[in-house]
Amino acid sequence: MELLxxxxxxxxxxxxxxxxxxxxxxxxxxxxxxxxxxxAGKTTLIRIINKIISPDQGRILLNGRDMIxxxxxxxxxxxxxxxxxxxxxxxxxxxFIGRLKNMSKQDASVAIADWASKLKFQExxxxxIGELSKGMAQKIQFVxxxxxxxxxxxxxxxxxxxDPVNAEVIRKEILILKKEGKTIILSTHxxxxxxxxxxxxxxxxxxxxxxxxxxxxxxxQVEEKVYSIQFKGMMMxxxxxxxxxxxxxxxxxxxxxxAKVWLKMRKGNKINDLFDAVKNVVEIEAVQExxxxxxxxFISTIQKMEGGADE
Numbered sequence: 001m002e003l004l005x006x007x008x009x010x011x012x013x014x015x016x017x018x019x020x021x022x023x024x025x026x027x028x029x030x031x032x033x034x035x036x037x038x039x040a041g042k043t044t045l046i047r048i049i050n051k052i053i054s055p056d057q058g059r060i061l062l063n064g065r066d067m068i069x070x071x072x073x074x075x076x077x078x079x080x081x082x083x084x085x086x087x088x089x090x091x092x093x094x095x096f097i098g099r100l101k102n103m104s105k106q107d108a109s110v111a112i113a114d115w116a117s118k119l120k121f122q123e124x125x126x127x128x129i130g131e132l133s134k135g136m137a138q139k140i141q142f143v144x145x146x147x148x149x150x151x152x153x154x155x156x157x158x159x160x161x162x163d164p165v166n167a168e169v170i171r172k173e174i175l176i177l178k179k180e181g182k183t184i185i186l187s188t189h190x191x192x193x194x195x196x197x198x199x200x201x202x203x204x205x206x207x208x209x210x211x212x213x214x215x216x217x218x219x220x221q222v223e224e225k226v227y228s229i230q231f232k233g234m235m236m237x238x239x240x241x242x243x244x245x246x247x248x249x250x251x252x253x254x255x256x257x258x259a260k261v262w263l264k265m266r267k268g269n270k271i272n273d274l275f276d277a278v279k280n281v282v283e284i285e286a287v288q289e290x291x292x293x294x295x296x297x298f299i300s301t302i303q304k305m306e307g308g309a310d311e
Contacts, residue, residue: 002064003028003152003183004049009058011044018044019055020207026185028151031178033198033215034187035298040204042187043080046154049185050077062152073101076150078142080157080187086130090121090140093129094147101148108147115143119169134161142170146177153177156187171197191295201294203301211301219291222300226290227271230260233282241278245269262290 004026011019019041026032036042047053049060051072060067062074085093091112098108116122119139129137138161146153155174159167174184174197186198194201201218203211211218226249231238238261239248246269250262265274275284292300 001028002026003062005059005061006045006049007059007061009045009048009055009060011041011048011053011055017207019048022058022204022209024202024209024212026152026183028183029178029181030199031174031184031186031197033194033201033294034185034204035194035201035294036204037302041207042204043156045204046077046079046156046185046187049154050075073148074150074152076145076148076153078145078153078155078158080160084129084137084141087128089126089128090132091125093140094144097144098147103148111147111149112143115147118173119143135163135166138162139166139170142173150182152183152185154185154187157189158186159188159190159193191293191298194294198294203298205302205305210305211297215294218297222292222297225265226262226292227265227274228260228262228286228288228290229274229284230254230258230286231278231282231284232258235259235261237281238278241281242274243277246274246277258285 002025004024006022006024009019009022011017022041022045024045034042034045044053048055051067051069062071085096088096094112094115095105095108098111099105103111112125116125119142121136121139124132124136129140132140142155142158145155158170158174162170171193174186178184186194188194195215198215200214201211202209213221234257235251235253238259242248242263245266247264247266248261249264252260254260263274265271271287278284
């Protein structure tokens with residue numbers, strides 16, 4: 001079921017186009033990766049969703065109707081630019097945020113205590129925020145974004161500033177939020193996090209959406225498939241048996257006259273064609289298709305777009 005829809009979003013700042021005809025559909029209960037190089041338009045898009053700025057053109061629909069200013073309270077937003085009131089005590093700050101989001105004092109107190117237990121900052125609740133470590137302050141801002149259990153959560157570089165242990169804690173909490181039916185938009189340059197967490201990705205480059213799809217589907221749609229082949233026999237004989245439809249991109253000597261290669265299969269060639277080419281010169285022991293990573297898809301898509309612009 002669709003939760004959020006952006007239709008034909010345009011935004012300019014002076015002579016510069018920040019977003020051009022961006023269309024996005026976000027369904028309930030999934031994690032979306034919002035990706036793109038620096039300056040691509042991601043932050044502008046997030047600010048438009050949060051009604052911090054308005055689009056020059058286009059519509060934003062939440063639950064099937066035009067979004068209004070009050071709907072912002074149903075969105076949890078962790079901005080990349082961190083901002084906390086350093087002189088406030090942690091508990092007072094979170095209560096302040098909860099009340100701003102129309103939570104009762106009782107509900108806010110229960111939520112604060114619950115998150116303090118989950119993220120282990122009980123002993124820090126009466127400390128001033130300015131006394132916290134960077135990682136602990138990050139935890140507090142993460143809690144502030146989700147304190148009122150919003151249905152839509154937008155996290156901009158949520159792992160920035162965390163050590164590996166605390167990054168894993170936040171990663172697990174994000175997955176729990178998904179299980180609870182929350183919808184999450186994750187903007188990050190951490191491609192391993194996208195790989196682990198996201199069901200769907202949007203890729204924005206040069207102010208336009210250039211890729212939009214389910215993660216598994218995008219991996220299957222890659223034209224040049226990569227396979228790992230383990231075999232017994234001579235590497236030279238294997239390489240000589242191939243033709244222009246294949247490109248060895250990596251190889252490894254396993255010893256005892258055995259080797260493993262990773263090769264790129266050009267569009268139109270099948271794995272059976274490869275078997276036919278090498279079956280008389282080596283003994284194949286294992287074959288596996290190597291799915292591209294999100295990072296590889298990201299780089300390849302950007303490069304294709306930039307290459308097309310140069311033609």
